[in-house]
Amino acid sequence: MELRSVEELMDLLNACRGTWDTRQRTGDRVDLHDHALRTAALLRRSRPADKELQVAGLVQPIGRLLWPGDTAGHDDRTADAVRGLLGERVSRLIRRHSRLGTPVDDDLVSLRQAEEEGRSAGFDAGVLEDWRTVLELVAARNSRLGAVD
Structure with a gap:
């Protein structure tokens, strides 16, 4: 499967609402939609200029x-x-975010930490629609880079 548009990706992210994932080590359940928003929001706080990391x-x-x-x-x-x-x-x-073996870089550590914290953090991370512009920006940048290659 290959995602072809931001709209298709937004639909999938919306479909994550109400889908629960069980954390393997603790057995804690997390709504995938909420987890995605919290993880991205935590990355936005810690690395505000790194849109690709936030999108990941x-x-x-x-x-x-x-x-x-x-x-x-x-x-x-x-x-x-x-x-x-x-x-x-x-x-x-x-x-690579869940395979934190060597070599480890700061981006992977930041992503992994935000993902872990996002499972249990109790804050309002906004709504998915807030991320549409960021997704479109990253997709457009990738499209331009691909056209140059």
């Missing part, structure tokens, strides 16, 4: 919706699904 945090849960039984492969599949639309960096961050 926002979209990484869609794999759990699309491939619910594939716990081992959903990050890889999500990375593949968004690469054409959102670019190589967003794809790489999604693919």
Whole structure:
């Protein structure tokens, strides 16, 4: 599966509402939609200029919706699904965020920390529509870069 538009991605993120994921270590349940918004909001606070990192945090849960039984492969599949639309960096961050072996970079650490904190943080992270412009910006930047190559 390959996502072709921001609208298609927004639809998937909206569909995550009411889909629950169980954290493997603690058994805590989290709504994927809320988790995505909180993760992205935390990244916006800590790295306000890094739109690609924020978008990686926002979209990484869609794999759990699309491939619910594939716990081992959903990050890889999500990375593949968004690469054409959102670019190589967003794809790489999604693919590697849960594999924090060596080498570890600051982006992956930030993403992983925000994801963990986003599971339990109790704050209003806004609404998905607030992220449309950021998604469109990252998609447009990726489209321009792809056209240059």
